[in-house]
Amino acid sequence: MIYIIISLIIIIIVLLCKLNKSKIKGHIGEIKIRLLLLKLNPLKYKIINDVLLKKRTGYTTQIDHVVISRYGIFVIETKNYKGWVYGNKNDEKWIQSFRTSQYKFYSPIKQNEAHIDALKYLLKRRINFRSIIVFSDEAVLKNKIYNVVNNKELLKTIKKYNKPVLSRKEVRHMYKTIKKSDIKSNKARRSHVKRVKKIS
Structure with a gap:
C-alpha cells in the first residue's frame, strides 16, 4: 500500500512540474537576473523586482525588474x-527555433513598451527610460538589436549609461512612488495572470 501512495505522489509531482514547466522556467530566469542586479552598487542603483x-x-x-538610478530608469524584461x-x-511576433521545431512568441520589445508606458503614466x-530585454545565455540571438542581450551582458549594458540625467x-x-503603487494583492496578481493567459 505504501508503494502505491509513493508512486501516486511521484506521478502527481511529475504532472505538476510538466504543467508548470514554463512558469518554473520563467521564475528561474527572473531569479538569475535578481542575483545579477545585486552586483550593482546599491548607493547608485535602486532595484524593484516583480512590479x-x-x-x-x-x-x-507586470514588470520583471525596474532599476532606478541617476543614469535613467531601466525597465528589464527577462x-x-x-x-x-x-x-x-518592429515585428509583432518573434521566433524561438530548434532543429526540429519553431515557436512564436509576442515581441518582448513591444511587451516592454507597455511596461514603460505604465511607468510614464505613474x-x-x-523621458529617461531604458528598455532592456534579457535572454538566457543559452539563447542565440540571431538579430542584433540595441539593448536586447544575454544575461552575461546585462550589467555592462546598464553601466554603459554613465551620464547623470536625474537628481x-x-x-x-x-x-x-513605484514601491507604493506596486500591487501586492494575491487576488489582483492571480487576476492579472488569468487575463494575460486569455489574450496570449
Whole structure:
C-alpha cells in the first residue's frame, strides 16, 4: 500500500512540474537576473523586482525588474529561452527555433513598451527610460538589436549609461512612488495572470 501512495505522489509531482514547466522556467530566469542586479552598487542603483502596476486603461501590467538610478530608469524584461531567437524591433511576433521545431512568441520589445508606458503614466515622466530585454545565455540571438542581450551582458549594458540625467531627489521620489503603487494583492496578481493567459 505504501508503494502505491509513493508512486501516486511521484506521478502527481511529475504532472505538476510538466504543467508548470514554463512558469518554473520563467521564475528561474527572473531569479538569475535578481542575483545579477545585486552586483550593482546599491548607493547608485535602486532595484524593484516583480512590479504589478495599473495601466492608463485600468488593466494591470507586470514588470520583471525596474532599476532606478541617476543614469535613467531601466525597465528589464527577462526571457529564459533556449535555442535560436529571431526577431526585429518592429515585428509583432518573434521566433524561438530548434532543429526540429519553431515557436512564436509576442515581441518582448513591444511587451516592454507597455511596461514603460505604465511607468510614464505613474511617474508623469516621458523621458529617461531604458528598455532592456534579457535572454538566457543559452539563447542565440540571431538579430542584433540595441539593448536586447544575454544575461552575461546585462550589467555592462546598464553601466554603459554613465551620464547623470536625474537628481538624487528624483531617484528617491520615483523609487518610493513605484514601491507604493506596486500591487501586492494575491487576488489582483492571480487576476492579472488569468487575463494575460486569455489574450496570449
